[in-house]
Amino acid sequence: MAIVSEIVYDKIIESLNNFNGLAIECESYISEKFPNLPKLTLRSIISKHGQNLTKLFYSKNHNKAAQLAQEFQNRMKNERSMLHMAMDYNCPPVTLCRIILNEKFSKADVKEMLKDPDLIPDPLLSANVYTCLFNDNQDGIIIDMIRVSIGEEYELRLKKLARDAGLIFYDEQDLRRARFDKTPDLLLAVQCMYKNTLINWIESKASFGDIESHKKYLNDQLISYTNRFGPGIVLYWFGFHEEILNKTKNLIILDSFPANEEFQKLTFQ
């Protein structure tokens, strides 16, 4: 989709940092600033940025939960109080919900409450949680569904493209059934070459490959795959940060599925 250079990426992040408001509202703002980049790439970058904010917020406030809950208690006037508080803290609204709810309820209950805030006994709190859920594009039940379905969709796209390219592979389910300990999206049953590198597996990521998440993927998955199966391809459907090319060995990183002729397959006469 797009390989984003360090300069452009930094600019995007800068704009995101400067944007004052809800993440759900900044997409149009950013796409106006970077008209050349695909929407999905931008959206993915925004989403990753949001995740980073969440992490940052958690790490800053993980032991201040009681304090936050108290502050909210004081501020709670109408159903938008929590949303405003989240904006003040530059934190995804649902994240704040979670922290405050976790103070009062058990984790399992909070999970259910975020699926159906009417389960929250306090009506005003419940209304606040609803408002947060409505106005957050980083976290929440719908966002979860988006993530799952995007992942699923692009995995299907990957399989279709791979099948069209004539690759023969085991998918993740096959591997799970066979009780593999690590399961790439596709493990080639018959290996092929891509630009003179032997390809054993393909992993697809329906997200933007920024440095941090790539590092995480490397540690969690990709290195394990190379350890077990040899070199392979990582496909970032929504593009990736140029820099990760330099930080990776024995892997091929792509932003779109290669054309048929780019694969060199084992053929028989």
Next chain:
Amino acid sequence: MNEIFIKNNTSTCNTPHKIQLNTITTTDADKSSVGDFDGRSSSFQRQHANFPQENRSGKSTKRQISRELFVNQDKSDCDNNQNRVVANSSSNNNNESRGQRATSRGVGGKSQSRRLFNESFPEIDNPSFQSTSTPNNMLTRMNKSMGEGEETATPNSSFFSRNSLSFDQSRGGNSSRKSFENHSMSRRNTSSPLCLADFINTSNASSKGGSRKKNNISSDKLQQQQQQQSKVNDMAKPKKRVMPITVSRKASTETPNFISSSFQSENNLLHITTLEADESMPAMPEREILREQRDAISKDFHNEAQTSVRNLHALIKENLAASPLQASQSGKTVTAVEYDEKKVDRRDMLMIMAKIYSFIIDMNYVPNILSEISYLVNLLNSEYNPYEHQSQNYTQMKTSNDIASNLLKNYHNCIFFASCVLNHQKQTLGMLDCTTIRVICVYERIQTITPVLHEHLRKLMQVKMQMDSLMSSHRARSDANDINKVVFYQQETDNRDNFPSDREFMAFKKQRDLFYAILRSWELKHLDPLWDFRANLGMKVRGLLTLLEHPINMAHLAKLFTSQLIISCNFDNELQMALPNIDLSKLSKLRQRLVAPSLFGTQYLFPGNQAFFRDFIICSDFHMMFTEQLKIALISELLQMNDSSMETLSIVAWGNCNKDTTTAAASTNVVVDDDDKEKSFRQEFIVRAETISTMRVIGKFIGFVVSRSYSYDGYRNSLVDQKQMNIRNFIHPDFDVKSIVLRAIGDRKLLVTIPWLVEYLSMLDFITIRLNYYRELFQILYTIYMNVNALPSDENKFCVMPQSNFIVRTCLGWLFEHPNIPEDYYNPGMMLSNIHIASSPPLADCIKVSNASMNNELNPHLENILHAACPFLADFRVSMMPQRTRTEKAVSRTGRYRHITTKIQDKPATGGNNLPQSNREKLIEAFLASQSLSVRKIVDITIDRVSSAVIKDFQVQHMLSVRKEARSAVEIEALTIKSLEPLQKRMRQVYNQYLDRLHELWTEDTTANCRKRVEAAFDALLPVETLNDVKKTLINITIEKINEKLQQWRVTNISMEIFSNDIIADATKLIEGIGTQELIGSSRITPQNVIIDISVDLQPYEYFEMLQKNLHLASLHPETLTIENILTLIEKSEIVFNKHILPSNFYRNIAFNLLQLILLLIVNCPELITKDLLTKLFNVWRHEKLLDFTIPDRTKCNNDEDANDNENEKNHRRYRQQLNKRFKYKTFIFSNVISSRFMLMMTGKDRKNFEVYGNFLIELIKEKFITVEDVNELSVGLYKYEWSKSTLDDIAFLVHHVKSFLSSTSTSSTAATDENAESHLFMELVADLAREMENF
């Protein structure tokens, strides 16, 4: 000992030992003279063996590389003589540290490299080196035993003076035996291959002793000559080849020391390439740079050479101080002498001596034939006449003995003699590999003096080169794929089933990754000389092991370790890893230029990647669990390879069927059809060269691991050693190599076993190798050695092909000369009588044989094995390389092979002593025995594979589905049976039913499947000519055997445990309702419930985003919303529902959030709620995929009740109802359609909003989404909260609004029931209450 050999084994000869051998005596054994010889570098086998000491200690891998590089360079500067002299000096050092060599294979070996190393590293103390090197001590001992200094030979008298081999009968058995032992000691502990010298006495100085002996041959002159030459060479400016790449600009300017600049991190290949790229000098070719830097480079070299020369000088001086001839020698210039055949005296005698010598070699009466050959070649090539100043007046000699003893003091005689012996050894020379032959052919003298031999070798070389090129192209291909090879995850052995529990499985997942993390960081760092494995990765290794030190995990890790070792034990890929995208052939050439020959010699005990594995083992020293498992893993891997019959090729040899029945280029297994039973005697088995290499590496590592717990550096106390030996003799070694060797003899697989066995034995520690067990093993080896001599094979010979004889001979020879092997293992008495020993034919016959025309049929497989099994040939080549070639040409001495291994274990062919149980079995056995080996192999593999395939088929096709059915059946049972005991009983019953079904399926299915597959296999594998009935019989036998196997599997595997490992635990779980979650499945995403059609325009995620966006706008920016937005969203829902299949909780979430959207609209823009919108929305909610969440089950249940179903179904339904109740809040989206929360959001809104809300509720009731009871129930809930007056008013209004609608419908509806009336009454009550509160 040689003497004794001859006594024992040549009794049929015409008493040669009496006539000829007696003429050869030992005389001088002066320390220095022996030392002189000792140092003679022509010995090949352990010249480079010193570095491994460091290797072993796990340090300075990188530094070794640089040193080695230097050593190569230096080697070409210093010729043999130099080295000899240097060694000589070290021989003066009597250091009683022989024991130390047991700690390191290299230590105490012939130490040319070490010597060179010392020369080039002045900072390293010579004594310290000497303290770990044995030659000196051995020499000293030898000297002592050789007559306690009765001879006083000077250094210059010792060209042939290392002749501790005494055939001198006058010394008596005892002394001669002693002297032989000494000889063998010195032979093994020094680098001299001058074995001819063992037969020839020299030295004027020894005239006293010589007079007592019958024949003496003086070699003073030769000796002088050599020493002089050594001096000359010392002074000579070394010739250097410009070696690109390794010398960087930095090196030339900053570091005066070449060694330090060679491979250090800033100068290694990696960095230099990047450096130059950085500084943007792409236009300048590398050569240019080199030319520019030439001065600097040569200065570098020069400096280095200077150091070494100075050192040499000192050593020589010191050494020659005692020499009386020093003065006479100094100042003389030495000129090369041309060989002149006319000057040869007494040809007849020389020829006889040559025949005898050749016979001794042929009979394997020497420990290592390569030493002999190396010596002969060097002798032939000697260019300086050491006897120049000595009168050679034969007329003055009175007796023939005198003449004989002085014969070889004639320079020309020596060369003539060498050429005669080499001519006799034509066949043995022909056995050498093509590179070695090329080296021999380089000799001018081979060409001029022995043209016949030269021609013979040249022809052979061409043939062998062709075979080689075939192989090398093959090799290059396999190399290309070798970069970053990792052990492939093996589903069958690596999955969860191979671990006791999830805990171990998960831990091993991490351990595997950690292992590779360590390997990767080693790959990155190990070229850095300052980098130390233990310091940097030691903690990581221990961390990896302690992560979970569970025996099973350790076993898996050991297996992984072993497999990775096999993959990466070839060190050729070391640079490839560092330099991707490199032209491999160029790399290989470059490498040869840079490092030849030493990297290809045996100087590295653990070359390349092997160092990683060694260091890893060292770091895991204290983790017994791992080391023990590793031992097992390595041994089992090795034995699998050793015993595998799948891998073996058979070759038929000699006589009537001298053809290699396997195709030349085939790397696949070609099976020999041996119809003729006679031939099977002449058959022997080999494996691919790659497998041999792999087995050698594994053998080495087993030796390393096994001896790890016993070896130590430092002083050895013989008393302690003796005690250790006594104790350890009680225990039989884990790795029973003795039986393996014996089996190998029986199976005719010596070529498979011997190469790795010698590696293994050479690694054993000081004590281990001296245990009784190994003493006995060496008896066997010795017997084999005597059996595989160069004489024509008879039926009792262990190896039938001359080539294979040669390989086994050289391998064993290498081992016998290995410094780690105790000297007293050379004991002719050790020969076992129960293994047949070929009787020695008369001498005359032998010579005839060796002159017989060489059979030109060469076996390319054996040729490859020669490369793989005898890497020490590289050292041999160096040892006899002509001086000039060494300096001027870069002769390639590659010799390493890749290792690829895939094995299927097979039971050994022998040892089946079980008596047949019945006649039928006898018949089957006889039938199979009558089949050719190939057919038997087909049967074996078919049995193995088909049984496995049939079982897998059954598992996939039946077992999984039946198991699933059984489990769900039990879950349904659990709904009705509420107590533990009966449930367990019932579960057993159910499982038994399903088990019976499985057994039925098994009988139905497997037999047919098995037959089908076996028939197909035999159709595919047997040739057409096979008789149909034979085929049928084979098929039936195979099926029978498969059935046995299958039956075994069935008994052990098809049992209750398929369904449940622990029925009690499962029953408890079921009763507690834990297991029921699976049935709901709503919240879990499984592949079955997500099917996204990627061809549809609208993807689910887009729809979800739209939904989220509308919610957001309705919540914060209602003014921007349009009715179209909402309508599109609702319309698109249908597409999502119809085109994609999503997890069921997704549907619930969609329905729920659509409701929330409507509620938001009611709050913020009620005007958008139109009849049209609601109709469309209701249609969506009525979509079948949403029904579960929008229309409560109660309606459906009413219908279901009528259906007349069986018991099970009813149970199931009841179960569902229970679930619905339990999870109602999750599934039913309208359960909170009226809530305090919503009322709060409605606070302050107009009556209009409430009216729209009321209408919405009315519509919901109308559409039967909710009932009046729901409204009642929910409305009551509102009063739990304290509302403001106006809100209470609004609530009253709302309730009233709904009520008024209901009453209107009830009046209109004739079907109004009592229940309905009650509801209305209640609602009125609620409305009144609201109003009252308001008033209050």
